[in-house]
Amino acid sequence: MTVAIPLTISEALDALSSNPDARLIQGGTDMMVEINFNHLKPHNIIALRRIKELRTWTKNTDGSITIGAGVPYQEMETGELKQLVPALAEAARTVGSPQIRAAGTLGGNLGTCSPAGDGLPVLFAVDAVVHLQSNEVSRQLSIHDFMLGVKRNARNANEIITAVTIPVLNGWQGYTKVGVRNAMVISVASACLAVDKPTKSVRIALGAVGPTIIRCRDAESWLTQQFDLSTSTKIELDLAKEFGRRVALESKPIDDHRSTAEYRRHAVSVLAQRLITRAYPS
Amino acid sequence: MNDPIGNEMYSLHVNGQDRAVMDAWVGESLLYVLRERLGLPGAKGACEQGECGSCTVLMDGDAVCSCLVMAATAVGSEIVTVEGLVEQNPTMAVTAHAITSQVTDVQQAFITEGGVQCGFCTPGLIVAVHHLLDKNPDPTELEVKESISGNICRCTGYGRIFAAVEAVVQVRKANS
Amino acid sequence: MSATKQDVRSRDTLGASALRPDGVAKVTGAFSFSSDMWAENMLWGATLRSPHPYARIISIDTTPALLISGVSAVLTAQDVPGKATYGLISADQPVFASEYVRYMGEPVAIVAADHPETCRRALEAIIVNYEVLTPVVDPELAMLSSTELIHPDGNLIRHQHIVHGDPNAASDITVEGNYTIGMQDQAFLGLEAAMAFPDSGGNGVELHIATQWLHEDRGQIAACLALPEENVRLVLGGVGGAFGAREDISLQVHCCLLALRTGKPIKMQYSREESFFGHVHRHPAKIWMKHHATKDGKIVKIESRMVFDGGAYTSTSPAVLINGITHTQGPYQCDNAIVDGYAVRTNNPPCGAMRGFGVVQACFAHESQMDLLAAACGLSPVDVRLKNAMRTGDKLITGQTVESVAPVERCIRETDAIPMPEPMSQKANVLEFPGGSGRTADRHNIIRGVGWGVSIKNLMYSEGFDDYATARCTLSDGVASLKFATSEVGQGFVTLAPQIARSVLGIDEVVLETSDTQIGSAGSTSASRQTWMSGGAVDGACRLVRERLFEHVGKLHNIDPIRLMVENTDIIDTVGTFRISVSDATQGITISETFEHHHRKTEDLDENGQGNCHVAFAFVAHRAVVDVDVELGLVKVVQIATAQDVGRVLNPLSAIGQLEGGIAQGLGLAVMEEIIMDNGRVKNPSFTDYLLPTALDAPRVVAIMIEEPEPQAPLGAKGIGEPPCISVTPAIVAAIRSATGKALLRVPVRPQDICL
Structure with a gap:
């Protein structure tokens, strides 16, 4: 039984190949709950929190940005990252509490792959790319191919999630989430909407209303046909409502102790309507 | 097959000192190690999942929930608990009302403004408020509320806690 | 509100804002705190609980647990040397389930070991064979004579009838409603914890315990341990909040049993999840209420039927029920009444004391009714309450005369005079909107509402108890x-x-x-x-x-x-x-x-629910202002204005803390706090899913304390702890109704209740 605290990705990968059953821990905000609640008894641990390469983000030559898997949410809430990816900043601010945002990371959100993970709808909306690295190869997977289901993803046991590349879009983007109190609340339903004017595209992704994050591609393409996303500045109420209705049709919510399927379906229609109206207010 | 419990040994840097942790189990949280192994029971456990803030400590300058830090992964980090605040903030130490103990200005204000009832959330809140005021000496009312929105208090309804933070801000402003 | 702290007086006598010595x-x-205790050579104790709400225990095999290195003891029902059961009013709750488990989370066995993780592994190693039975979870069903008895003492814990005045009194107007109150948890932050030290001879034990009542605990513990009371010494461990949840026995007997068995100090503490199963909750209730009134809004008669779900064991259900039904009229004059109350046993978690103790449930119903009455008579919520306001000397529906100072009218008028909050500013931050940091609402989605709640609360113990x-x-x-x-x-x-x-x-x-x-x-x-x-x-x-x-x-x-x-x-x-x-x-x-x-002697109620059963009463008014995102059903409570009858303020700083804290708990019941049950199973035993108000949910509280010293009270001061959390709940719901036009007959109000 060991705890490895590597300082570089390659040290971490070495540790992983000598201990293939080791659990990777980043901020700890998901895994420690599993341990504290006796759902997980870890044997070998590789802690990634001291790997500096994972805790930085960079601007790429194509204009996209690459955020290390260990960058805590609090760094996304403000500053340049907020300017570049406003929806991510808004999502980051809804993650747990300030304490959680100081520890929690996109790498952790991706590793856990809960449909209620607050960062994930943003990654789905902007078509983010997940970087995975093993001792043998590095690969990049579209977020759409990465998340497979409730707490299931395409990471191989010998891989580490190292970063996420996020295209910087040209257009309005925002995130919104329903919870039953005004702070520190798990998502009942959430949505991220992002517009890219040059490609005349709108993207909307829903959280907590299906086994994975849901991209509402039918509603997106429908809206594209109704409305010039690059030149319009105002969306009519009826159009926004219809967009919301169509978004809700693509959701697959369930009844559970946090809410009902009926409410969640209703909520995402309202959220979609409001988001598109925020994008095209006047 | 169960793994034996208690074969980890490591050292944590807590309140300015290196502290040896012996015979630990790998799954132990920083909260457990502080309380049960290092004799620092100031951080409290009330939810085990980061939803109450009672266990808040500073780790490398960030306020974090110690129940969600795997203790063995905190090797090499600077940890400050509520017990270390006076020592870590010597300029903020004042002598508490009618009692000779040294406390920080934040601690003092929690007492004088009525921010303490049962006191279970108090250490976590004190750490969170210190952290807030270190980063943002003149927060708005909403910034105060947001910054302590991860610290649940079940007794006070928060009114006297807001008053305590406000009192510290005013005194620090007057003194600066 | 502005700080209420008075100028520091030269001496911390009564009336000064003396500071806490702790x-x-x-x-x-x-x-x-009791969870902070530590002793040389101590062992940890832990509890195995039933995963089923109702099952027959076929067998328990503890040997695999005893084989684990580090485990010192595993105890079950057969190891209880004394009385097998305990209880505050009726000793009907087993120390360990033996033949049947009657609620999810009922203790079946305990272990002592050298580390909490060893305890967990030992618990997992105990083999219990259950024959799973169909739980009885609907109190109405449980009461039927055709339903199986889930406990030898029967399924009806208590029924009480009240008839007062002329049951046939006629009136111009009637309003009625069926109200539902969800199961609230006290959710104190300092989890159940204790440390027991065995006496060297094994004939006694010293228990350091976070509790509300040391002597009552001692009596129940000693009986179960078969020790004379003087051999069981209790010391108050630091208590991290209580709110009613520490009145019943939780880990007391278990901790002592392990200490006596192992001869070592035993530390026990519950996790949050376990705490949800380890203490009683506020009774869920269903209340039908019908008010008969003159056309100008004067109450003539009230009829009501209240059903409180007591869960698997009695706890304080009989007293909670009596509190509920004897407060049917609220702080209003009422000459005629017919009320029936039932406290019923089910396979849900046991329910008992929580701040407000039965009156919270009754108040939600009577205050909702007062608003219906106001609407039916064309009166404002304030006027209908003033018209009926109780005064000193009025009679309750139990026939008891209210001898307490009863400044109901003042409470209402002074609350009404508190300035309303400013309208939402054009520059308001999204954090101030319903939905908060989730950024769900835009300003134009939000509608403001105002609502009222007024309450009466008995103080101290009732029904002849020599308190x-x-x-x-x-x-x-x-x-x-x-x-x-x-x-x-x-x-x-x-x-x-x-x-x-x-x-x-x-x-x-x-x-x-x-x-x-x-x-x-x-x-x-x-x-x-x-x-x-x-x-x-x-x-x-x-x-x-x-x-x-x-x-x-x-x-x-x-x-x-x-x-x-x-x-x-x-x-x-x-x-x-x-x-x-x-x-x-x-x-x-x-x-x-x-x-x-x-305190002065009280009486039992007779078969018609008549008798001087209560000692004294306190009153309070609340006015709530809320902002509602009607389309999404999200609520932000903006302001609570309150004037409370306190008798005399003995410590202004402590007093405002009680008012603000109680209001936050009442807010929780109004819009977010509920233990969600599914066929006897608790679905949300964690702080991720049982939501408590955060700093961003706390309303601005503007409080006035009405000081009319209570002649009966030794210091002139009334108890002030419970009233703040009682009528604030209906006030908030009324405010949501005024913003949405929805009937909202249950608490907590859920988003889907508003927008679907």
Whole structure:
């Protein structure tokens, strides 16, 4: 039984190949709950929190940005990252509490792959790319191919999630989430909407209303046909409502102790309507 | 097959000192190690999942929930608990009302403004408020509320806690 | 609201905002909560609980657990040496389930081991074979004679009928509704924890425990351990909040059993998840209520039927039920009434005491009804309440005359006079909107609403219970030392008691001795009773000491003691010039007196629910202003205005803390707090899914304390702990109704109740 605290990705990968059953821990905000609640008894641990390469983000030559898997949410809430990816900043601010945002990371959100993970709808909306690295190869997977289901993803046991590349879009983007109190609340339903004017595209992704994050591609393409996303500045109420209705049709919510399927379906229609109206207010 | 419990040994840097942790189990949280192994029971456990803030400590300058830090992964980090605040903030130490103990200005204000009832959330809140005021000496009312929105208090309804933070801000402003 | 702290007085006597004597320890982390205790060679205890709400236990095999290295003991029902059951009112709850488990989470076995993780592994190794049975979870069904009895004592815990005045009284107008109150949790932050030290001979035990009532615990523990009470010593461990959830036995007996069995100190503490199963909750209730009134809005008659789900065991259900039905009318005049109340056993978690104790449920119904009545008569919510407001001398539907000061009209008028909050600013931050940091709402999605709630709450124990509190005061060399068994749970009795001693004795230095069972009972820290009861006991003991001090000083200085009085910190001769400081007067002597304060006697209710069953009453009004995102059903409570009948303010800082804290708990019940059940299973035993108000949910509270000293109360002060959380819930719901036009017949109000 060991705890490895590597300082570089390659040290971490070495540790992983000598201990293939080791659990990777980043901020700890998901895994420690599993341990504290006796759902997980870890044997070998590789802690990634001291790997500096994972805790930085960079601007790429194509204009996209690459955020290390260990960058805590609090760094996304403000500053340049907020300017570049406003929806991510808004999502980051809804993650747990300030304490959680100081520890929690996109790498952790991706590793856990809960449909209620607050960062994930943003990654789905902007078509983010997940970087995975093993001792043998590095690969990049579209977020759409990465998340497979409730707490299931395409990471191989010998891989580490190292970063996420996020295209910087040209257009309005925002995130919104329903919870039953005004702070520190798990998502009942959430949505991220992002517009890219040059490609005349709108993207909307829903959280907590299906086994994975849901991209509402039918509603997106429908809206594209109704409305010039690059030149319009105002969306009519009826159009926004219809967009919301169509978004809700693509959701697959369930009844559970946090809410009902009926409410969640209703909520995402309202959220979609409001988001598109925020994008095209006047 | 169960793994034996208690074969980890490591050292944590807590309140300015290196502290040896012996015979630990790998799954132990920083909260457990502080309380049960290092004799620092100031951080409290009330939810085990980061939803109450009672266990808040500073780790490398960030306020974090110690129940969600795997203790063995905190090797090499600077940890400050509520017990270390006076020592870590010597300029903020004042002598508490009618009692000779040294406390920080934040601690003092929690007492004088009525921010303490049962006191279970108090250490976590004190750490969170210190952290807030270190980063943002003149927060708005909403910034105060947001910054302590991860610290649940079940007794006070928060009114006297807001008053305590406000009192510290005013005194620090007057003194600066 | 602005700070209510008064100018610091020169002395911390009654009326001053004296500071908590445990404040420094609590802010520095040095205060020892019961979960902070540690002892050399201690072992950890842990509990195996039933995963089923209802099942027959076929067999329990503990041997695999005993084989695990580090495990010292595994105990089950057969290891209980004394009484197999316990309970506050009826001893119907087993220390361990033996034949049947009757609720999810019921204790089946306990272990002692060297590490919490070893305990967990030991619990997993115990093999219990259950025959799973279909749980009875609907109280209406449970009451039917055709339903199987899930406990030898039957499924109906208590039924009480009330008929008062003319049951056939006629009226112009009727309004009625069916109301539902969800199961709320006290959710104190300091989880259940205790440490038990066995006596060396194994014939006794010392238990350090976070509890509301040391002596009641001791009686129940001793019976289960088959030990004389004097061999079971209880010491109050630091208590991290209570709100009713520490009145019943949780881990007390288990912890002592393990200590006696292993001969070692045992530390037990619950996790949050376990805590949801380890203590009683607020009763879920269904209430039908019908008001008959004249067309100008005067109540003529009230009919009601209340069903409280008591869960698997009795706890305090019979008393909660009586509180509920005897408060049917609320703080209003009512001459005629027919009420039936039922407390029913089911396979849901046991329910018992929580702040407000039955009155919370009744109040949600009667206040919802008052708004229906107002609408039916074309009156405002304020006017309908003023028209019916109770006064001192009015009769309750139990026939009892309200002798307490009853400033209901003042509570309403002074609340009404509190300025309304400013309309939402154009620049308002999204964090102030319903939905908060989730950024769900835009400004134009939000509608503001206003609602009212007014309540009456009985103070202290009812129905003939000889409720008393004991305190001892010892005065020596200018220092008073106070001893009582009163549980300090956060409310601030440790602040108040020295204030009383300073006021009565004219000394400044007061030492508090350990709260334990080495003195008589103080009764429970519940029912808004300790300021009145233990406060009365401390006051009484100090007065006896002062009397003896006057005798001593009189004798020494040849003055008739009757002429002496305390002025500030001196004893003076009221008709002469003699003056001596209390400190000087007490040098070298020790005076010690013990006093028991009993409140006036109460009676049982007769078969028609008539009788003087309550001691005294307190009143409060709440006005809520809420912002609602009607389309998404999200709510932000903006302001709570309140005027509360407190008798007399003994410590302004403590008092406002009680008001604000109670309001936050009432807000929780209104819009977010509920233990969600599914066929006997708790679905949300965690703080991720049982939501408590955060700092961003807290409303601005504007509070007025109405001081009309209560003649019955030893210090003139009424209990103030419970009223703040009672009528604030219906006030918030009424405000949501006014914003949305929805009927909203249940609490908590869920988003889908508003928008679907």
